[in-house]
Amino acid sequence: MATSLLPVSGQALDAQSLVAKIQKLCPAAQLRPDCDRPAVKVPLAHWPVLAQQLFASADLLFDLLETHTAIDWVQTGQIELVYVLTSLQCGHHLTVFVDVARDNPVAPSLCAVWPIAQWQEREVFDLFGVHYTDHPDLRRLFLDDDWQGFPLRKDYADDFMLERPS
Amino acid sequence: MGLVTDNLPGALLPLPGGGALLTAIDQVVNWSRANSLWPLTFGTSCCAIEVMMATGAARHDLARFGAEVARPSPRQADLLIIAGTIVKKMAPRLRTLWEQMAEPRYVIATGSCAISGGPFLYHSYTTIRGADEVIPVDVYVPGCPPRPEALLYGLLTLQKMIREGTTLARPGEVRKPVLAALPDGMTLHQVRAEIAELVQETATVDRAAAATVGASYASASRV
Amino acid sequence: MNATVATTLRARLDALPSQSLLGTQEYFVNMGPQHPSTHGVLRLVLKLDGETVHQVIPVLGYIHRGIEKICEHSNYRQLVHLTDRMDYLSALANNWAATMVVEKAAAMETNSRIEAIRTLVTELQRIHSHQLWWGVFGMDLGAFTPFFYGFRDREILTDVFERTIGGRLTMNYIQPGGVMHDIHPELVADVKAFLAVFKPRLDEYEALLSENVIVQERLRGVGVLTAQDAVALGATGPVLRASGVAHDLRKAEPYGLYGQVAFDVPVGSRGDCWDRYAVRMQEMRQSIRIVEQLLDNIPEGKHFLVKPAAKIKVKPGVWYSHLETARGVLGAMLVSTGGEAPYRVHFRTPNFNNLWAVTTTATGGRVADLVAILSSLDLVIPDIDR
Numbered sequence: 001m002a003t004s005l006l007p008v009s010g011q012a013l014d015a016q017s018l019v020a021k022i023q024k025l026c027p028a029a030q031l032r033p034d035c036d037r038p039a040v041k042v043p044l045a046h047w048p049v050l051a052q053q054l055f056a057s058a059d060l061l062f063d064l065l066e067t068h069t070a071i072d073w074v075q076t077g078q079i080e081l082v083y084v085l086t087s088l089q090c091g092h093h094l095t096v097f098v099d100v101a102r103d104n105p106v107a108p109s110l111c112a113v114w115p116i117a118q119w120q121e122r123e124v125f126d127l128f129g130v131h132y133t134d135h136p137d138l139r140r141l142f143l144d145d146d147w148q149g150f151p152l153r154k155d156y157a158d159d160f161m162l163e164r165p166s
Numbered sequence: 167m168g169l170v171t172d173n174l175p176g177a178l179l180p181l182p183g184g185g186a187l188l189t190a191i192d193q194v195v196n197w198s199r200a201n202s203l204w205p206l207t208f209g210t211s212c213c214a215i216e217v218m219m220a221t222g223a224a225r226h227d228l229a230r231f232g233a234e235v236a237r238p239s240p241r242q243a244d245l246l247i248i249a250g251t252i253v254k255k256m257a258p259r260l261r262t263l264w265e266q267m268a269e270p271r272y273v274i275a276t277g278s279c280a281i282s283g284g285p286f287l288y289h290s291y292t293t294i295r296g297a298d299e300v301i302p303v304d305v306y307v308p309g310c311p312p313r314p315e316a317l318l319y320g321l322l323t324l325q326k327m328i329r330e331g332t333t334l335a336r337p338g339e340v341r342k343p344v345l346a347a348l349p350d351g352m353t354l355h356q357v358r359a360e361i362a363e364l365v366q367e368t369a370t371v372d373r374a375a376a377a378t379v380g381a382s383y384a385s386a387s388r389v
Numbered sequence: 390m391n392a393t394v395a396t397t398l399r400a401r402l403d404a405l406p407s408q409s410l411l412g413t414q415e416y417f418v419n420m421g422p423q424h425p426s427t428h429g430v431l432r433l434v435l436k437l438d439g440e441t442v443h444q445v446i447p448v449l450g451y452i453h454r455g456i457e458k459i460c461e462h463s464n465y466r467q468l469v470h471l472t473d474r475m476d477y478l479s480a481l482a483n484n485w486a487a488t489m490v491v492e493k494a495a496a497m498e499t500n501s502r503i504e505a506i507r508t509l510v511t512e513l514q515r516i517h518s519h520q521l522w523w524g525v526f527g528m529d530l531g532a533f534t535p536f537f538y539g540f541r542d543r544e545i546l547t548d549v550f551e552r553t554i555g556g557r558l559t560m561n562y563i564q565p566g567g568v569m570h571d572i573h574p575e576l577v578a579d580v581k582a583f584l585a586v587f588k589p590r591l592d593e594y595e596a597l598l599s600e601n602v603i604v605q606e607r608l609r610g611v612g613v614l615t616a617q618d619a620v621a622l623g624a625t626g627p628v629l630r631a632s633g634v635a636h637d638l639r640k641a642e643p644y645g646l647y648g649q650v651a652f653d654v655p656v657g658s659r660g661d662c663w664d665r666y667a668v669r670m671q672e673m674r675q676s677i678r679i680v681e682q683l684l685d686n687i688p689e690g691k692h693f694l695v696k697p698a699a700k701i702k703v704k705p706g707v708w709y710s711h712l713e714t715a716r717g718v719l720g721a722m723l724v725s726t727g728g729e730a731p732y733r734v735h736f737r738t739p740n741f742n743n744l745w746a747v748t749t750t751a752t753g754g755r756v757a758d759l760v761a762i763l764s765s766l767d768l769v770i771p772d773i774d775r
């Protein structure tokens with residue numbers, strides 16, 4: 001591939017046609033309007049198939065998983081997984097949101113599609129406690145193995161942390 | 167503390183003039199120690215760039231003070247310059263490094279992180295609030311990061327302490343110059359009120375002025 | 390040593406039967422967290438057979454400070470200074486990334502003077518960062534002189550920063566709504582003086598290290614990262630470009646004044662250590678080009694458009710923006726539920742994603758090459774751990 005892999009060698013799609021295209025691939029995907037960049041919300045069951053399609057479809061070509069993280073919505077009892085995707089070949093972006101239940105967060109691992117996901121998922125496992133099925137090496141990434149709890153969850157508390165006095 | 171006084175007890179002391187001789191020998195030994203410190207290259211984060219690299223490079227030239235022989239192995243070093251944040255996972259490793267160092271060993275904590283946790287004091291679930299929770303620290307060099315000159319000053323201070331024999335040796339010994347974290351159950355307002363009270367008690371010149379200062383301490387809501 | 394001798398030596402080494410044929414055992418060696426070549430507290434567990442590396446397992450967390458959690462308890466101004474402490478060698482670009490996302494979320498305006506200053510100082514810091522990398526890279530290969538040369542010239546630039554910004558390393562300069570202080574009246578003259586000194590010295594760097602046969606031997610063909618692997622492993626910045634992918638956010642999605650200045654994006658072809666070295670050397674020259682175009686064209690205007698103490702409020706939503714630091718793509722994600730503090734902040738850091746290239750590139754090579762590979766990735770460990 002070497003020098004042939006240049007950015008913007010494909011066609012960059014605008015937000016509307018991008019979302020329309022994705023809804024064609026996966027009708028259950030919904031536009032998430034409160035984002036500044038094209039974003040869709042995808043039901044968990046459809047996500048692994050759609051991920052593979054996003055990576056492989058000739059006019060989408062999301063080759064780079066720029067980042068993967070999570071948001072803990074403690075009030076609604078959901079952990080929202082966030083996937084920020086970039087296509088270096090086409091030059092467009094997409095953010096995908098996937099909800100998992102907070103008390104039993106299980107999601108499929110995407111290592112097979114984007115290898116970097118292996119470590120990004122380990123980070124989310126470490127800090128949010130999301131379990132990824134079919135992950136080759138799901139261990140804590142930053143914290144010690146015997147750490148209790150998941151610190152980026154909103155209800156995380158321990159005796160060590162200090163509140164900033166107001 | 168010194169080599170001769172520690173290791174040859176009673177041999178010289180009973181002799182006439184033995185005490186003076188011991189002191190003289192110790193002074194020479196401590197003088198030499200102070201001028202040939204071998205630092206361990208230990209940097210965990212941002213401070214390392216300033217205090218390990220910039221200070222060691224040509225412009226600030228740590229070599230002028232006899233401390234340029236940086237060793238990557240703790241067993242060959244006797245000065246630990248803590249440059250950067252210490253987190254829970256690193257703390258046991260820091261303790262191991264310190265224990266592996268040649269004795270007598272000295273510690274300089276540079277930067278607010280190594281002094282108190284610095285910018286990561288509040289709401290961090292991992293940051294240790296000061297390296298002296300883990301190992302004894304002789305000299306604190308404040309800054310975020312401290313300038314190379316500040317480290318040089320800290321080094322000179324340490325050399326003075328070594329010559330005077332006033333460095334710390336045992337873990338648990340703490341000579342903390344800063345309020346690292348609030349004492350349990352105490353709010354910042356209480357601390358400020360206490361400071362205000364102290365100001366009032368100790369002010370002998372102008373009680374009225376001191377009262378205003380105290381009041382402004384007590385009423386200020388943010389640092 | 391001349392080139393042929395070095396080449397034959399390498400050929401003979403490579404022709405030796407692999408260690409496993411000799412019936413040796415695999416064993417594990419810990420490199421770090423206290424190791425001079427990992428540039429901080431990175432720990433690598435190496436599975437070795439003699440000198441051959443069979444597997445590299447990075448172990449992280451020795452400087453995980455919980456920055457994302459602290460951000461949730463900070464307001465939109467306070468979180469900027471924490472970004473200084475992630476990739477402290479690109480502190481200004483980090484400030485800018487946080488500022489950019491806050492400005493986007495709060496719909497804050499800037500003017501062309503602010504954008505020019507931001508572009509100028511960030512580009513200067515790219516040089517600043519590469520100078521340090523070059524010095525340390527030389528040191529890791531066993532040459533001590535580059536370290537002194539690199540720092541000698543870096544100090545001049547540090548002084549330039551200090552005059553305007555007040556800081557030498559952690560800048561906290563680019564703020565939502567502007568920049569902290571207006572530029573020093575002498576800044577332009579200072580930078581010109583620096584460039585006059587530094588441009589010939591850059592040639593000296595090339596003569597000292599780039600044209601050195603030993604350096605070439607140790608870098609060429611070592612630690613090859615293919616374009617596919619680089620993209621799959623999330624690598625960005627010089628690491629990605631050295632593998633032949635001309636992706637640079639300054640070109641792809643111009644921010645600041647990058648759309649108005651002329652510069653090239655250096656690209657490698659093989660993705661070995663040499664290409665990563667050469668790309669950064671070229672980048673310094675391109676940064677000089679950008680700085681020269683900006684220097685005499687800083688527009689007049691205010692350097693701060695909102696009151697520094699003004700509260701910033703953000704309506705509910707999710708924002709993401711990214712830019713190119715000296716090491717790659719730094720993304721900042723902001724989740725707000727309204728009010729003065731973010732609900733969640735996430736930083737996509739270039740080093741976290743660049744690190745994993747070491748797991749493929751070092752495998753099968755020798756231990757000594759691992760040090761060159763690590764150094765060519767130019768990692769900043771607190772940026773990995775956050």
Ligand code: SF4
Nearest residue numbers: 212213277278279310
């Ligand atoms: S004191 Fe400041 S510069 Fe030093 S390690 Fe801590 S945050 Fe970094």
